[in-house]
Amino acid sequence: MPVWFREILIGFLILGAAFVAGAAANFFLRLLRTQIFLKRGKTLADELLFAARWPVFHLIVATGLVVIFSRLKANYPNQVASWIFNGVDAFVFIAAVALFVYLLYRLSAAGLVWYSQLLADRSQTRVDTQFIVLFNRLLKGVIFFLAVLVILDHFKIDIKGLLAVAGISSLAFALAAQDTLSNMISGFILMADRPFRVGDRVVLASGEAGVAVEIGLRSSRFLTDDGSILVVPNVELVRTRITNHSFPDARVRVALKFVLSHDSPVERAKGIFERALSATPGILREPEPALMLSDLTENGLEFSLFFWVPNLEQKGRAAEGVRLRAFQLLKESKIRFAQREVWLKENGMP
Structure with a gap:
């Protein structure tokens, strides 16, 4: 071959x-x-x-x-x-x-x-x-x-x-492209670490608050309470503190304080606050609302009320409802709020 x-x-x-x-x-x-x-x-x-x-x-x-x-x-x-x-x-x-x-x-x-x-x-x-x-x-x-x-x-x-x-x-x-690359890398960090997601309500370190509507690779966008769009570079979000009001869930705790006069009956006042809490719509029953006589001050008896609402949007409305109902019930029971008394002493008077 x-x-x-x-x-x-x-x-x-x-x-x-x-x-x-x-x-x-x-x-x-x-x-x-x-x-x-x-x-x-x-x-x-x-x-x-x-x-x-x-x-x-x-x-x-x-x-x-x-x-x-x-x-x-x-x-x-x-x-x-x-x-x-x-x-x-x-x-x-x-x-x-x-x-x-x-x-x-x-x-x-x-x-x-x-x-x-x-x-x-x-x-x-x-x-x-x-x-x-x-x-x-x-x-x-x-x-x-x-x-x-x-x-x-x-x-x-x-x-x-x-x-x-x-x-x-x-x-x-x-x-x-240093700034652009920094923002792009920060965007991947935000997506991987997930300090917030789309739909979460967050508060930035600057005090600005809004709902996250988009997480991009260069910047993220938030819908503020006045309806405007806040655009924040991702590198700033990675370097600063962020408060997420929607994580691990959207529930928000509300704390209210009432100061009544020293002669107010404590148990009766507690009953009035319990009625105000139970009559206000939007308050969650789990976790159960709580109230206590939290302090004795020079001005009066301080009562603290704690309850939860489904989300941050209902916080103000529920707090207002509790205040209005408590005020009406206290007024009907003739229980007075604390008032500061000022005594003036004239010269030569005992």
Whole structure:
């Protein structure tokens, strides 16, 4: 059997084996995805397997071609046609790197979309599509740059200058986009840490309060009590204190104080306050309202009432209802509120 015929036969065998291996890998990934991961719902593994199926097949076939032309180049080093093998081998190597880059990009993009959806579900907000596109482009640029470095290194081309230029460009970009990058990173921190969610009522350290309507990657928006939209950069939300009135639930405790005169009957006054609490709509019965004689002051007897309402919006209305009913009942029972008495002493008077 001539040597050239044997090499051609071996080449076809390697190519056939690569096709079979690629098809087997494709079938295995599809089987793994449909029979195991899809039954558990959409997961990261499911997204990665779907993204990897066909790129893996083509990558295995390209690897087989690289092996074939590497054998031909090694077995025919002095032939006139060796430059053809070198050219084809270089082309196949670049194609294999391109396929590997395509596989890596699809896996990274699938992971990014899945994680963005996970953050959106956890924080009950959407992740802006524009930012997903931006991250995809940045990811594509980084992977493409790494692929160029691998190809240049394979052909023994010095890449130190290119690395220096890339380092300086990256530093310049980072300095120019420092605020934007800080807000974007802070946005991911807010979505992962979840100090508040969409619909939560929060109070910022500045005293501004509102209901969270959107948590974006650059800024978050709150609907204030006067109907305006407050836009706060995410980096400020990460660095400051936030009071969340809706977590772990929306219930709010209300505390009221009444100061009655010293001659007021304590048990009777307690009964009046209990009637006022039970007659006011919107007050939760669990946790149970509480009242106590909390202090004896120079002005009178101080009574403290504690009760819970379903949310912050009902706090003022319920407090007003309790005050009005307590005032009416105290007035009907002729129980007086405490009044400060001031005695003036004239000169020469005892």
